């Protein structure tokens with residue numbers, strides 16, 4: 526486990542470049558004299574599902590913003606499928622949490638998916654990709670694959686949280702990305718919908734071979750799907766299978782303070798006497814915090830990629 530060693534994950538269904546879905550070399554992100562994480566060197570192969578964990582402020586969302594090309598690294602490099610990250614790249618798909626859309630938003634679900642469609646991977650000229658029957662067919666296919674056909678023509682502002690997240694997964698996958706970034710996509714969903722969306726993202730990465738970086742405060746919501754955990758803490762990081770990273774010894778070393786990891790049935794519970802270490806809060810508290818803290822980030826990223834907010 527740990528620095529850079531990667532277990533082999535699912536064999537992707539589609540053929541992908543032999544380059545890893547994500548490669549970081551000496552990646553460091555600082556704001557002023559505060560370093561969020563440093564010297565991160567790792568590779569995530571195609572098709573892997575990686576949960577990104579860490580306390581509030583440990584730099585999870587900032588990592589996604591780096592990979593979306595919205596924030597430069599302070600040092601080091603980041604490559605997606607062998608190419609340096611760049612803003613607007615179709616190699617990266619993005620699923621935000623559900624807070625970003627206004628209830629008055631009248632864009633139809635199928636149009637949101639279509640905005641994510643570029644067409645180049647299917648050999649379609651851009652104009653045909655955007656206006657032709659082939660694009661309509663592809664959008665229908667995507668909507669069907671996420672179980673969203675029934676509300677394809679509904680304005681996105683009127684969809685329920687679970688419905689909206691299905692559409693967003695389809696939009697994020699439309700351009701067949703190598704890397705799917707998910708920023709707490711289960712926040713503010715009830716447990717049944719959380720499971721549905723987590724299962725859906727898992728099924729889609731198996732189908733398409735995209736690697737998934739899934740930021741979450743509750744690893745239990747996705748634990749059954751996770752190949753590796755990337756844990757950020759106090760400027761440091763660990764990457765490895767859950768059974769190696771999510772241990773009392775592993776997290777105590779990472780935090781430099783005592784942390785207990787308790788397994789209750791199939792759930793992992795991280796306990797610490799030191800305030801601010803685990804960042805594990807009740808779901809509602811966290812959703813409220815995140816909405817207040819990151820609504821603008823998420824909306825910005827969505828605006829840039831899909832032209833909606």
Ligand SMILES: Nc1ncnc2c1ncn2[C@@H]1O[C@H](COP(=O)(O)OP(=O)(O)OP(=O)(O)O)[C@@H](O)[C@H]1O
Pocket residue numbers: 556561579580581582583584585586587588804815818819
């Ligand atoms: N552009 C910026 N300039 C200065 N500081 C920033 C900037 N963006 C983020 N930060 C700070 O960096 C820290 C990490 O933020 P980030 O949103 O990446 O954390 P996070 O791990 O996603 O946290 P949370 O779990 O609360 O969502 C925070 O303290 C935040 O205020």
